Amino acid sequence: MAAHDRMQCDLIVIGGGMAGMTAAARAAEAGARVVVVEKAPAIGGSALLSGGFVWTATSRAQMDRHDDGDPALHAVVVEEFPHVMEWLRGRVETGPPVRVLYGRGQQIDIAAYMRGCVASVEAAGGFVVPDTQVTEIIMRGGRVAGALTAHADGETELEAEHLLVATGGAQADPDLRARMVHLAARSMRLRSNPHSDGGGHRLAIAAGGAMAGPNAGFYGHLLARGCPMRGDSDFVRFTQYHSIHGVLLNGSGKRFCDESFDDHSSAQLTLRQPGAAALLVLDARAQREFGVSAPVAGAEPIDRHRLAMEAGCPGGVFDTIEEIGAFASSIGYDGAACIATLLEYNRHMKSGPEQARPPRESNGRALEEAPWYVLEVDSAITFTFGGLSTDTRARALDAFGEPIPGLYVAGADVGNVYRKGYAGGLALAATFAFRALRTAGLQPTC
Ligand SMILES: Cc1cc2nc3c(=O)[nH]c(=O)nc-3n(C[C@H](O)[C@H](O)[C@H](O)COP(=O)(O)OP(=O)(O)OC[C@H]3O[C@@H](n4cnc5c(N)ncnc54)[C@H](O)[C@@H]3O)c2cc1C
The missing domain is CATH 3.50.50.60 (FAD/NAD(P)-binding domain)
Incomplete structure (x- = not known):
């Protein structure tokens, strides 16, 4: 031209x-x-x-x-x-x-x-x-x-x-x-x-x-906190699409959203938490069934937790819920409250999911199979x-x-x-x- x-x-x-x-x-x-x-x-x-x-x-x-x-x-x-x-x-x-x-x-x-x-x-x-x-x-x-x-x-x-x-x-x-x-x-x-x-x-x-x-809404996703963002492949590799099968805990150790709604919706609400971050917790079953599978048929299956660990992101694999609490405390979360919330969540999922607050519309299963896969996540924006x-x-x-x-x-x-x-x-x-x-x-x- x-x-x-x-x-x-x-x-x-x-x-x-x-x-x-x-x-x-x-x-x-x-x-x-x-x-x-x-x-x-x-x-x-x-x-x-x-x-x-x-x-x-x-x-x-x-x-x-x-x-x-x-x-x-x-x-x-x-x-x-x-x-x-x-x-x-x-x-x-x-x-x-x-x-x-x-x-x-x-x-x-x-x-x-x-x-x-x-x-x-x-x-x-x-x-x-x-x-x-x-x-x-x-x-x-x-x-x-x-x-x-x-x-x-x-x-x-x-x-x-x-x-x-x-x-x-x-x-x-x-x-x-x-x-x-x-x-x-x-x-x-x-x-x-x-x-x-x-x-x-x-x-x-x-x-x-x-x-x-x-309109304060945005489309984005939860990413492993501190993960590399070197371009398109990292954008996808570190995205926690499967968070809908886990539980999210804020710095006070509380759940703050219906995680099952979708990862992009949880990303909006995570931004509003203290420190704009949360702990994503999956048990062995959720990790096995969803954490390592493709989010959409045709997409690449990736073990996103392992990738995040290899990249040095905060998280770990823990044999007991008490160990999750200790880890949470070590990175500034209220560890005792995290333990209490996870135990209460599991109780509700087994005895009456309708008691859960915030409610859990779907994927409402207790997270009780060891080990637990925990990752600190924060939100990344794709568009306003x-x-x-x-x-x-x-x-x-x-x-x-x-x-x-x-x-x-x-x-x-x-x-x-x-x-x-x-x-x-x-x-x-x-x-x-x-x-x-x-x-x-x-x-x-x-
Ligand atoms: C990792 C990732 C995965 C995604 N996967 C999917 C998916 O599978 N399915 C789906 O539906 N969506 C997906 N999205 C979202 C989707 O890519 C966007 O929603 C879509 O591309 C938006 O289209 P757009 O034309 O509005 O913006 P874009 O496609 O971003 O195009 C905007 C263009 O405008 C240019 N531009 C900006 N400012 C100016 C200016 N002042 N003057 C001239 N040019 C300008 C930019 O450089 C860019 O080329 C994904 C996004 C990302 C980042």
């Missing part, structure tokens, strides 16, 4: 991750000339770090049951999902249908998908431009007219009637995390691409957009749930709730789809990309 300092196109996409590349490729297939402006040296975003499981809840009612985000936005994900899957199956190798949490989906070869998207954009005369920033969304007469971009070779003015903001959230900015999520989130570790720092939010707000309102005010047609809204002509939002930049639960990040990205194109009239006709 260096040769042009002014260029016309049909659609500008800010951010070349799942949402951005999906929208770009699909619009290109409809004959649109698209320019994707990507801040990082390469496209792919968090999508390229992901396991590639494109999944969501099987119905809106089910999503509403598991998450208290905006039901109208839930509906967008559920309605567009079959179209997204059909399209993906036609473009890239997909695995068999699998159950993921309370939904269903298929694994795709995400790297091949991204390559295919770039090829589609370029075949239609468009560009995918890495290492480039949008400095301003140009507005004329209250509607999108283009964008100013800055790159190493200088500035380019792009002219277009349609612009999609798809920068993947705000999780990479510690100050924004502290403001949007929780004070303790400032030092929360990042389990995502390092570029999604709210840049898309700022650009859209400068163009008249608004934030969707408070707070974001831009967006309607069900994927249009950015202003502070009065009015759509801004030509300005669309997709993926993790969309605010308030999820709040406490989660029903897929890749699906959230691709479905809103589809919806934005539908609204803009830039989707293929067949």
